Amino acid sequence: MAIALPKTKRGESSRAVILQAALDLFQERGYEATTMRAIADRAGVSLGSSYHYFPSKEHLVLEFYRHTHELHAEAVRPLLSRERDLAARLRGTMRAVIITCEPFHAVAGSIFSTVANPSSPLNPFGGTARPLRDEVVALYAEVVSGSDARIASDIAEMLPLTLWLYQMGILYFWIFDRSPGRLRTLEVIDETTDLIVRLISLANLPVLRGSRKRVLSLMKAIVE
Amino acid sequence: MAIALPKTKRGESSRAVILQAALDLFQERGYEATTMRAIADRAGVSLGSSYHYFPSKEHLVLEFYRHTHELHAEAVRPLLSRERDLAARLRGTMRAVIITCEPFHAVAGSIFSTVANPSSPLNPFGGTARPLRDEVVALYAEVVSGSDARIASDIAEMLPLTLWLYQMGILYFWIFDRSPGRLRTLEVIDETTDLIVRLISLANLPVLRGSRKRVLSLMKAIVE
């Protein structure tokens, strides 16, 4: 249960080697099939040592999640600095998500469920994983703000969080996708990103003004 | 792993007593805090006996889930045979969900995550839990079909499944709701059910015709 940041060179190296072993094994065998003993073995430390640096197996998953996010953020950087069209930015970002995660597809199910568990410290809605979630939301804020789309401020305010939620939905679909090359997920991404951009522009219609206000204030209330 | 339906009176009674013990303990202590040994103890059977009737602890949760659904279906029956207004039917049905589940609120998190786990046999998107999901979807089909709302057939086709998904979302929100009397969830239900009904009528607008077709055909494609 102790949250011990390494205080010595030796400690830092131990933590790093344990983490690397865990990332490798999660990717090779998945979450459940990776035992804490196997992680300790591959890292060349004792079982107890792992618990000195990571309070639980779930906390190691959080690091896995963070690692994936960093890969993703790096992958979309060129696109986000070049492209200005919102639909293209969003589509590219979503495609990059599933391309980045593709090596972990077989094991993603168990990892996703760990993260979605409301009673887990890893749940992004509140707890240890909150800072990481905020980073991902910030990425989507950049997707929006760096585009040349003119978006009403009330919508722009809620959009990043909504897109993060949307990404979660896409990932959940992708986990179940057994199609070759994950083509179905790619199609769904193309279609939904287009729809989202279209919906944003439709939201300016006078008939929709009322519902739009209600939806947005509801969302704001939900976020607290 | 064996799926053994009881073949004798004795077997039937054993299965029933184990199930009852499990339901009680889940409600009293939650999923994780309930051990298989505790279930066997309270049921007055040995540990191994439980595994003769239920392949795993998760399968006992499925029964818990089914039990809750039956309580809910019973609770909304009067409303559904009396009320004809769609918004009122939907609102009442959703309110009944969280009222029915209220006794399990403290333990709902761990149960929900078990069900949402894509690699679990309990996942409603495909596996053992599929029949139960179909029952819940059928309930929402009745909510729609028993109303006096005139709904275009392409929408009506996808609506029950969508409402089931919506119910899942509300439950997820409810799990995190710490407000007294779960008032916030009730407010969200009132607001969202209204919005849904409004959206259904808006979908007939000529401007929305295109998006509507695209959304519906996308949903149909996702369901397979």
Added chain:
DNA sequence: GCTTCAACTTGAACATGTTCAAATCAAATC
């Protein structure tokens, strides 16, 4: 060089989900 002390490491021990071979039971058959 010696002492001290916090950081680090270790492996045994525990709790719990699951498996399984053996024992027990009870109904059908003779």
Added chain:
DNA sequence: GATTTGATTTGAACATGTTCAAGTTGAAGC
């Protein structure tokens, strides 16, 4: 009533996440 046979029951054994008290290490202060 004895035998057979399949259903049921049992508890020991195993795997694995987690805890913890005890041991080891190494640098700072003397």
